Amino acid sequence: ADGEKVPALVIGSGYGGSVAALRLAQAGVEVTVVEMGMSWTTPGSDGKIFCPVLKPDGRSYWLRDRTDQPVGYFAGSSYNKDIERYTGVLDSEQFSGIRVYQGRGVGGGSLVNGGMAVTPKRENFAAILPSVNADEMYNVYYPRANTGLGVNNIDRTWFESAECYQFARVGRKHAERSGFGWTFVPNVYDFEYMKKEQAEQVTRSALAGEVIYGNNHGKRSLDKTYLAAATGTGKVRITPMHTVTAVSPTEGGYRVEMKEINTSGATVATKTVVAQKVFFAAGSIGTSKLLVAMKAQGKLPDLPDAVGKKWGNNGNVMVGRANHMWDGTGVLQSSMPCLGIDNWADGGGPAFAEVAPFPAGLETYVSLYLAITKNPNRAQFTFNSGTGKVDLSWQTSQNQYAIDAAKRIFDKINAKEGTIYRTDLFGVYKTWGDDFTYHPLGGCVLNEATDNYGRLPGYTGLYVIDGSLIPGNTSVNPFVTITALAERNIENIVASDL
Ligand code: FDA
Numbered sequence: 001a002d003g004e005k006v007p008a009l010v011i012g013s014g015y016g017g018s019v020a021a022l023r024l025a026q027a028g029v030e031v032t033v034v035e036m037g038m039s040w041t042t043p044g045s046d047g048k049i050f051c052p053v054l055k056p057d058g059r060s061y062w063l064r065d066r067t068d069q070p071v072g073y074f075a076g077s078s079y080n081k082d083i084e085r086y087t088g089v090l091d092s093e094q095f096s097g098i099r100v101y102q103g104r105g106v107g108g109g110s111l112v113n114g115g116m117a118v119t120p121k122r123e124n125f126a127a128i129l130p131s132v133n134a135d136e137m138y139n140v141y142y143p144r145a146n147t148g149l150g151v152n153n154i155d156r157t158w159f160e161s162a163e164c165y166q167f168a169r170v171g172r173k174h175a176e177r178s179g180f181g182w183t184f185v186p187n188v189y190d191f192e193y194m195k196k197e198q199a200e201q202v203t204r205s206a207l208a209g210e211v212i213y214g215n216n217h218g219k220r221s222l223d224k225t226y227l228a229a230a231t232g233t234g235k236v237r238i239t240p241m242h243t244v245t246a247v248s249p250t251e252g253g254y255r256v257e258m259k260e261i262n263t264s265g266a267t268v269a270t271k272t273v274v275a276q277k278v279f280f281a282a283g284s285i286g287t288s289k290l291l292v293a294m295k296a297q298g299k300l301p302d303l304p305d306a307v308g309k310k311w312g313n314n315g316n317v318m319v320g321r322a323n324h325m326w327d328g329t330g331v332l333q334s335s336m337p338c339l340g341i342d343n344w345a346d347g348g349g350p351a352f353a354e355v356a357p358f359p360a361g362l363e364t365y366v367s368l369y370l371a372i373t374k375n376p377n378r379a380q381f382t383f384n385s386g387t388g389k390v391d392l393s394w395q396t397s398q399n400q401y402a403i404d405a406a407k408r409i410f411d412k413i414n415a416k417e418g419t420i421y422r423t424d425l426f427g428v429y430k431t432w433g434d435d436f437t438y439h440p441l442g443g444c445v446l447n448e449a450t451d452n453y454g455r456l457p458g459y460t461g462l463y464v465i466d467g468s469l470i471p472g473n474t475s476v477n478p479f480v481t482i483t484a485l486a487e488r489n490i491e492n493i494v495a496s497d498l
Helices: 015-026 123-127 136-151 156-161 161-177 191-198 224-231 283-296 396-417 479-497
Strands: 005-011 031-034 090-094 099-103 181-184 236-239 242-250 253-261 269-278 316-324 338-344 351-356 366-373 381-382 389-392 462-463
Touching: 005 253, 005 283, 005 389, 015 031, 015 136, 015 224, 015 242, 015 253, 015 479, 031 242, 090 123, 099 283, 099 338, 136 224, 136 479, 156 161, 161 181, 161 191, 161 338, 161 351, 161 396, 191 316, 224 236, 242 269, 242 283, 242 381, 269 283, 283 381, 283 389, 338 396, 351 396
Parallel strands: 005 031, 005 269, 031 236, 269 462
Antiparallel strands: 090 099, 181 338, 242 253, 253 269, 316 366, 338 351, 351 366, 381 389
């Protein structure tokens, strides 16, 4: 309520925010979580919480009049369509040189992501965050995160014959024939549930193509894991449809200003709360935008200059290949990827490429890939006093490195298989999906913009605990690392700062 005083306020309910809420509550602290998106618990008129994939409605996108599909074209024409403007679950946030996809709602990115739960190779983690004790991460915090998230592995015998993974077996075969290593990838989607979907014993979700607009079944998103445990303590209150707009010091802590919105995005109330401790967990983009604006507007003027710096896209790039008629990828495809091509050891351009589904409901002969590369380019956020908004300096050309690294895999596979790239999936005659990312990282880097545990220097009681702590790349899909790092940091904060 307006004017309330609270001991701990968490901005955002994604991975970082969920870990903070649970561990603070277990330590006896009353926690208020403020989330700008909806609580996805009430079914729509079709009886489903999330909308169908092939017939998206307002529930699909965050306050847009038209869908903005990542793979937005097929056979040379856009298949985006008009939708009702609504506080949907997937945000496509446009900056000058990149679109950044993010989850909106209680559970953040866990509501829309592919569930790929990858622990990076230890040497890669150590190179990315050298100030963090890797022994502790791999002995304690990665295992804790994997348990908390409900990560499971695919049954390999089942995989070999499951109709819904033909696309993955074709992707593997092509990788092997060109001499590339590959690996199965764990997931938070319940593979036992998926087996039952394949056997037509339960309502299909992954096998109905559900993923980027939410899964109605099968997925262990944060609302079912960390957040359920957090609210189960009786000490956590989650407030959806509230966007934090400002944080500044005041007597007894920090003044947190927020606006409550309705499902059309209109402000229906503004409120102010005083919190003793504030945890920024609004994601790499959300946290960076808030902190950069607060520094520029003089509300948190003493924040370090490293705030807003070292943002990266995890080297993301997508591409499709056109297979021969005898290498169909299947009409039925699970929307949860389960294997990746590992070419990270290639010094000429490291890449880890997941074999992605393209569940169009018909045979497309498309092999689709999302590559994570070691793109070293970084960008920064700056406050634009003309627009009052925060800009991100990233330019599309900064992703040429990712294209070059991905080509080291797929040029070779194409040559071996006698196949070509699809040029009709990311535009008209556009081969590479190089102008968007699923994996925003950085902007408030650990041990640079914060101390080695996420404390903001000069402002006792302010913390950062999300993907903005990671300097632009994780070498694999990021959420397990974001969760494990949050587990590490909150343990130190609970022990020292309460
Ligand atoms: P996250 O974005 O999860 O949470 C931030 C929350 O804060 C959001 O709920 C947001 O609405 C809220 N918020 C923002 N600003 C606010 C404000 N001012 N006030 C109140 N609330 C605010 N990763 C992976 O490891 N494996 C995968 O398979 C995939 N696949 C994938 C697919 C797609 C389509 C997307 C978009 C993303 C992925 N990812 C992924 C990425 C993964 O989801 C992402 O890295 C994490 O969700 C980031 O976690 P954070 O805790 O940093 O923020």
